[in-house]
Amino acid sequence: MKDMGVTKSEKFTEEQNKIARMTKAIGHPARIAIIQYLFSIDSCVCGDIVNEIGLAQPTISQHLKELKSVGLIKGSVEGTSVCYCIDYHNWSLMKNLLSPILNLDAATLNKCC
Amino acid sequence: MKDMGVTKSEKFTEEQNKIARMTKAIGHPARIAIIQYLFSIDSCVCGDIVNEIGLAQPTISQHLKELKSVGLIKGSVEGTSVCYCIDYHNWSLMKNLLSPILNLDAATLNKCC
DNA sequence: ATCTTTCATTGCAAAGTTACGATAAACACA
DNA sequence: TGTGTTTATCGTAACTTTGCAATGAAAGAT
Secondary structure: OOOOOOOOHHHOOHHHHHHHHHHHHOOOHHHHHHHHHHHHOOOOEHHHHHHHHOOOHHHHHHHHHHHHHOOOEEEEEEOOEEEEEEOHHHHHHHHHHHHHHHOOOOOOOOOOO | OOOOOOOOHHHOOHHHHHHHHHHHHOOOHHHHHHHHHHHHOOOOEHHHHHHHHOOOHHHHHHHHHHHHHOOOEEEEEEOOEEEEEEOHHHHHHHHHHHHHHHOOOOOOOOOOO
16 A cells, blocks of 8 residues: 555644654653753763663664654764754744743633533 | 554653653654644644544544544543544643743753764 | 763664555435 | 534554664774
């Protein structure tokens, strides 16, 4: 068969797809933990994240890659280690993307059930 | 092998798991579209949602089930049809759950990369 | 130059997700 | 009772995600 197991993005607006990409990216507890950690610490070396979270190093590396692929974090090589940080510009863009949905009003909401 | 393909929820706090469950639930364009639609319309019959979104009826039914399982929507049977609505109480709880993360401050953010 | 440290990539196993046809269940209506 | 309508569930196919051991790659240390 043809399109099994694949999201049909073409059925939705670009905005809907963007919102879903972002919420999906943060839709895992490890990635939430990573984001909280990156907001909380001074130095953001990859190895520290591995110790903090408690998953295997390749697993963390993969989660970091996903967060990076949607732009929420960025990394820079510093010797043998890599420093990861929140990309606050893109983090703000995500907030602006989500707020119109999150703040949809209860006033306009029909009470049919 | 043992725990392949399964999220290790026990490694994270209850709050982190809750946030991830919620963001994951809205991490699909069809479910974003359903939520937007339910906020926008007066009558919220399941069949209307199927027509609006453009995916097959069983697929929509499955997405509705997922949104319902995290409490973001609720449904009530009305004759042969089912009326789905936003559960605004839980929607607000989700907003309260997300805002501490979304509003993490750039001021406290270390600029190491 | 060799060893060590740090992180990314590869490869793989197991489970989850997405989508839909077919079917069942529940109700309305003739 | 039988027929049509509406939605949920089942079964299945294909793709995606999660996690980790093993391996690579790249830079610092000895």
